[in-house]
Amino acid sequence: MTDLNKQGYVTNIQRYTIHDGPGIRTEVFLKGCPLNCKWCSNPECIRPAPEVGVYPDRCIGLDKCGFCLSACPAGEISALKTENNRVMAINRGSCTACLSCAKACPANALITWGKLYTVQEVVDAVLEDVPFYNKSGGGVTLSGGDPLIQWEFSLAILKECKEHGIHTCLETEHHISPGILNIVYPSVDLVITDIKHMDPQKHRVYTGVDNKLILHNIAETAKKEMPLVIRIPVIPGHNDSRENIEATARFIVGSLKNRVLQVQLLPYRQLGIEKYRSLGIPYGMEDFQPPEREIWEKNILSLAELLKTYGIPAVAGSSSRPSG
Amino acid sequence: MTLQSARKEKPVGITPFDREWPVSDGHMGKNTSPFPRVNRFINRVLEGEFTVDHQRASLVTEAYQKYEREPQVIKCALALANVLDNVEISITEDELIAGEMAAPMKAAPIFPEHSFSWVMDEMKNHPWHKRLHDRYYISKHSAKKLREIESFWKGKSIDEVVISEMNEDELKGTNIGRGFYLLNLYMYGGIGHLQANYEKLFARGFYGLREEVLEKLESLDKHEDPAGAKENFYRAELITIEAAIRYFQRYAALAVKIAEKEKTPLRKQELNIIADNCRWVSTNPPRTFFEALQLLYLATTIILIETNGHSVSIGRFDQFMEPFYRRDIESGEATKEDIQELIELYFIKHLWWTKLRDRLTVIANSGRGMGGDSITLGGVDREGNDATTDLTFMCLDAIAHTRSGVPWVAVRWHEQTPWELKVKTANVIRIGTGQPKVFNDQAAIPASLRAGRTLEDSRNYHVVGCVEIDSGGKEYGWHDAAYFNIAKILELAINDGRCIGCGEHCDRWENCGEMGKRLGPQTGKLAEFSSFDRVLEAYDRQMEYWVDLMIRGIEIMDRVHQRLKPLPYLSTLIDDCTEKGIDVSAGGARYNFTGPQAVGVGTTADGMAAIKQLIFEEKKVTAEGLLNALENNWVGDEPLYALVNSDKIHHYGNDDDYADELAKFATDTYCRHVENRPNCRGGKYLPGVYSVSANTALGLTQWASADGRVALEPVSDCLGPVHTWAGSHDTKGPSAIAKSVTKLDHIRAANGTLLNWKFSPSCVTGETGRDNLIALIDVYFDRRGMHSQFNIVSRETLENAIKNPEEYRYLLVRVAGYSAFFVELSKPLQYDIMGRTELSFD
Numbered sequence A: 001m002t003d004l005n006k007q008g009y010v011t012n013i014q015r016y017t018i019h020d021g022p023g024i025r026t027e028v029f030l031k032g033c034p035l036n037c038k039w040c041s042n043p044e045c046i047r048p049a050p051e052v053g054v055y056p057d058r059c060i061g062l063d064k065c066g067f068c069l070s071a072c073p074a075g076e077i078s079a080l081k082t083e084n085n086r087v088m089a090i091n092r093g094s095c096t097a098c099l100s101c102a103k104a105c106p107a108n109a110l111i112t113w114g115k116l117y118t119v120q121e122v123v124d125a126v127l128e129d130v131p132f133y134n135k136s137g138g139g140v141t142l143s144g145g146d147p148l149i150q151w152e153f154s155l156a157i158l159k160e161c162k163e164h165g166i167h168t169c170l171e172t173e174h175h176i177s178p179g180i181l182n183i184v185y186p187s188v189d190l191v192i193t194d195i196k197h198m199d200p201q202k203h204r205v206y207t208g209v210d211n212k213l214i215l216h217n218i219a220e221t222a223k224k225e226m227p228l229v230i231r232i233p234v235i236p237g238h239n240d241s242r243e244n245i246e247a248t249a250r251f252i253v254g255s256l257k258n259r260v261l262q263v264q265l266l267p268y269r270q271l272g273i274e275k276y277r278s279l280g281i282p283y284g285m286e287d288f289q290p291p292e293r294e295i296w297e298k299n300i301l302s303l304a305e306l307l308k309t310y311g312i313p314a315v316a317g318s319s320s321r322p323s324g
Numbered sequence B: 001m002t003l004q005s006a007r008k009e010k011p012v013g014i015t016p017f018d019r020e021w022p023v024s025d026g027h028m029g030k031n032t033s034p035f036p037r038v039n040r041f042i043n044r045v046l047e048g049e050f051t052v053d054h055q056r057a058s059l060v061t062e063a064y065q066k067y068e069r070e071p072q073v074i075k076c077a078l079a080l081a082n083v084l085d086n087v088e089i090s091i092t093e094d095e096l097i098a099g100e101m102a103a104p105m106k107a108a109p110i111f112p113e114h115s116f117s118w119v120m121d122e123m124k125n126h127p128w129h130k131r132l133h134d135r136y137y138i139s140k141h142s143a144k145k146l147r148e149i150e151s152f153w154k155g156k157s158i159d160e161v162v163i164s165e166m167n168e169d170e171l172k173g174t175n176i177g178r179g180f181y182l183l184n185l186y187m188y189g190g191i192g193h194l195q196a197n198y199e200k201l202f203a204r205g206f207y208g209l210r211e212e213v214l215e216k217l218e219s220l221d222k223h224e225d226p227a228g229a230k231e232n233f234y235r236a237e238l239i240t241i242e243a244a245i246r247y248f249q250r251y252a253a254l255a256v257k258i259a260e261k262e263k264t265p266l267r268k269q270e271l272n273i274i275a276d277n278c279r280w281v282s283t284n285p286p287r288t289f290f291e292a293l294q295l296l297y298l299a300t301t302i303i304l305i306e307t308n309g310h311s312v313s314i315g316r317f318d319q320f321m322e323p324f325y326r327r328d329i330e331s332g333e334a335t336k337e338d339i340q341e342l343i344e345l346y347f348i349k350h351l352w353w354t355k356l357r358d359r360l361t362v363i364a365n366s367g368r369g370m371g372g373d374s375i376t377l378g379g380v381d382r383e384g385n386d387a388t389t390d391l392t393f394m395c396l397d398a399i400a401h402t403r404s405g406v407p408w409v410a411v412r413w414h415e416q417t418p419w420e421l422k423v424k425t426a427n428v429i430r431i432g433t434g435q436p437k438v439f440n441d442q443a444a445i446p447a448s449l450r451a452g453r454t455l456e457d458s459r460n461y462h463v464v465g466c467v468e469i470d471s472g473g474k475e476y477g478w479h480d481a482a483y484f485n486i487a488k489i490l491e492l493a494i495n496d497g498r499c500i501g502c503g504e505h506c507d508r509w510e511n512c513g514e515m516g517k518r519l520g521p522q523t524g525k526l527a528e529f530s531s532f533d534r535v536l537e538a539y540d541r542q543m544e545y546w547v548d549l550m551i552r553g554i555e556i557m558d559r560v561h562q563r564l565k566p567l568p569y570l571s572t573l574i575d576d577c578t579e580k581g582i583d584v585s586a587g588g589a590r591y592n593f594t595g596p597q598a599v600g601v602g603t604t605a606d607g608m609a610a611i612k613q614l615i616f617e618e619k620k621v622t623a624e625g626l627l628n629a630l631e632n633n634w635v636g637d638e639p640l641y642a643l644v645n646s647d648k649i650h651h652y653g654n655d656d657d658y659a660d661e662l663a664k665f666a667t668d669t670y671c672r673h674v675e676n677r678p679n680c681r682g683g684k685y686l687p688g689v690y691s692v693s694a695n696t697a698l699g700l701t702q703w704a705s706a707d708g709r710v711a712l713e714p715v716s717d718c719l720g721p722v723h724t725w726a727g728s729h730d731t732k733g734p735s736a737i738a739k740s741v742t743k744l745d746h747i748r749a750a751n752g753t754l755l756n757w758k759f760s761p762s763c764v765t766g767e768t769g770r771d772n773l774i775a776l777i778d779v780y781f782d783r784r785g786m787h788s789q790f791n792i793v794s795r796e797t798l799e800n801a802i803k804n805p806e807e808y809r810y811l812l813v814r815v816a817g818y819s820a821f822f823v824e825l826s827k828p829l830q831y832d833i834m835g836r837t838e839l840s841f842d
Helices: A067-071 A100-104 A119-127 A130-136 A147-163 A178-187 A200-207 A212-223 A242-254 A273-279 A293-308 B036-047 B055-066 B072-086 B117-125 B140-148 B158-165 B168-172 B184-188 B198-218 B229-261 B265-283 B289-307 B322-331 B336-352 B390-402 B419-431 B441-451 B455-459 B486-494 B532-564 B568-572 B601-617 B623-631 B638-644 B657-674 B694-699 B734-741 B766-782 B795-803 B827-835
Strands: A007-017 A025-030 A051-054 A080-083 A086-090 A110-113 A115-118 A139-143 A167-172 A190-194 A228-234 A262-267 A314-316 B374-378 B408-413 B437-440 B462-464 B468-470 B482-485 B591-594 B596-599 B755-759 B787-792 B812-814 B819-821
Touching (some): A007 A119, A025 A119, A067 A080, A067 A100, A119 A147, A147 A178, A293 A314, B036 B390, B072 B229, B072 B289, B117 B158, B198 B289, B265 B289, B289 B336, B289 B568, B322 B336, B408 B462, B419 B766, B419 B787, B441 B468, B532 B596, B532 B657, B601 B623, B795 B827
Parallel strands (some): A190 A228, A228 A262, B755 B787
């Protein structure tokens, strides 16, 4: 029996997502990630524990409100840093992440990233959109972070969704013990994973970990004939060289025997900056100047063409349907 | 009966059903038609300025003076005849379908019978060419001619008579008073909102219509018509039919005259065809698609000249034109391409019609088109079978090719709508002109049955104007009778019948607040309500009081229209008028409804939710605290303002039963008080729930509200969730909106409902984007949502368009019910559209 009362940390349950798996989907973002990619666009999902995000622009003024200061149990030596009548940041050292300030804030200037959900609560939310899944061939996608950081919680969600006949998709980084994959996969209909770089050294520099375990797990996934979509986040100047893409192609054709539904080349977008600031995490790409749209679009298209010369079902972007 | 049920091959247009056009490219005038003539025609129509023309006004006045002693119906007929016989007419280059609205292309005729004092006031004091948007020019000559007739119309126009017949109570809530329900459309203009019986006209021709009237006249029993009302009515009908015949023949003669001088052989030949078409259909039933189109266009134009109504709709074009299309293709009379080109030229001819609206109306109803000239495609036939034809696809292709915003096109979907038609619909929607809108037979047909129409007529419904369901050719539905702000009802309910923000700034201060009076009945103070249910009871009592007054006002207007402005020409084209010998304005039609709409569903629901949650449950705020905050327009209560606008409060549009049930209560209460009330034409009232763009005008008369609106901000649009200047109240995306909105009873809102969607281009791109859009509509419709329309445009594009209007001159957006050039909209409307939650899922 699935333990429906099991709890886990969820940052967001987003309904009607359309890019992570087929059809119209509900995407559950779970907290915690084994990687720390320089370009991550969901930094609120990296740390495993709940935390408060600060959006000073939304603060309506401490003189008019100040509810957060009163709520902070640290009292006089408040964990909230203020400036010009606004709450600006959190002194993470003295903050116990009790979340009182975010609960008190009327303006969403302080928000909670990571709320405790039971499996039942997540599944109930997923069930809300069943008619949309049925019409569109959609379902649920677990994402994050990496949902396998909380793998028991994730597994319970996936199992329960399967019980309800919902198509399940798992987005994972695959930096995890292979044994866990064996346990989880029977409840998964589609796996989405990234290959961020083929060079182990560079992979470590950009993501904080080696790629050996990841590639091993992806190869195992293909061997099990799991439906698999591979994504390459194309980060200009980082992993977009023809050498790296060709190395990826050789891996897919060689180690995976090209057993992939689709390989998606995704453009880099500077999406996460606001979130990094809100969390007080330095953003590794802050000074990065993305090239003009025409240039990166052309580049991605040509890399997709390159992959196709290996017979790989590659596409630019995530909005075409796999032909398989 | 239908041709489709017997056919084997699938209907198809001139392009493949899955032909894709670039997403979010809703610009007109970019030579998007495959037909060079169509592109030239579009560019020519775009070039000229809009003007105001005096001819119709002068000719009507002349007839009213000359025939002063005639019975009103005869006088009106002679006035129409005087216009049709004497107005200047023209045929321009590239035109194949002739006709004008008693004024040149893009010139607005004037209707002094309906209202004239505002026309003179604006001409003198607020020149139309100095408007910020909806600009018109007028020649010195036309201005002089209008001034000449000013004194004649003093006290005679419908608006002046209506206002003089309404008492203080009947006026105080209207656009003349506090302005929270708007009667202005029918107070100042004609009724419109109808469709002529084109099937009958095509079957009999004008001679046939004349025969019918003559028979009735000859067999008239004088004992049953002692006052001669029927006889006068029939004589008036005959006058107008004959005038219409002469109007067609004037165009035939003009075409011959131009052809004689024309040097290009091809154009000479075309002009002779125009002449032949006009001459033939002036009396006879049309034989070809081309002839039918000529008859359709000019016969409709004459309705516009007579009635001054907008939303004079075309109806099910792909049904009643189908026999002509099929015959032409089978006989080799025309190719599919010929027909396609004609459809596109016909579409553009809708741009020739324009309507001058007063300066207050244009704040809310920007756009200079005639408005509401709707075509309905697809759906089921009278027997309930799929009615899709080649013309269904061809009309959708014509939208993609012309991108002009006209005519307003609605596609009906039902359970058996072919996938190909859904794909074509989605692909045209994705271009982003806001066209077409999509209607749900699964909701509209039950709603129509509930209104009392027969099953056959309900299946054969078409869409009138923006939103309204109508059984074409046999109905006079007064579909746009009023816009009623239910958010104001909540305000009066929590403030003991007094306006929040009552003070000297109000026009009514001297007769109301200063005298210690209040606008509405005393229904109790929020602070003294023992539970939230008392709030709902007060809301119900206020609603009853104000709906009663609104209906009294509408009934006064209806009677004045009947007395002063009978419509004998239109009566020949609406079933049962001739049969019964009763003018369409006086109840001659088979179906007679009156449709006033509720506005501000989201604003009301979120206001109720905030009150229930904060005052009665969490007790975080006191009643006095909230009312003070509202009186002070939130100044000094910023945390409360932020809180009610945050996701910590239950909000409508998030699939949250707490707020959604309040939305349902708010609209059901309105519907309950409106539905089934009798009107003075022998019919009954049908409630609608939509705002079109009246939510901006209604917002301008209301002070701050409990949902987190500041004073004068628009109330929520149509069925959409609230978006205030502090942000959108819906945060859960389109599936949650679809579910919230379909918790309301659309079938009960039998005059129509509307949900506006706004998508960023990226989320509908590609085949998956297309199919997800179709799936969304399908689910909305399975849940009995009635009607959806779409904007496919990014906020960035709209911001750029505001900054650099010249680069976006012809960018079309969906307002509500209609599309218009974004840069020509009023500022409040531009910001309202921009503020609608953009659904983007990156």
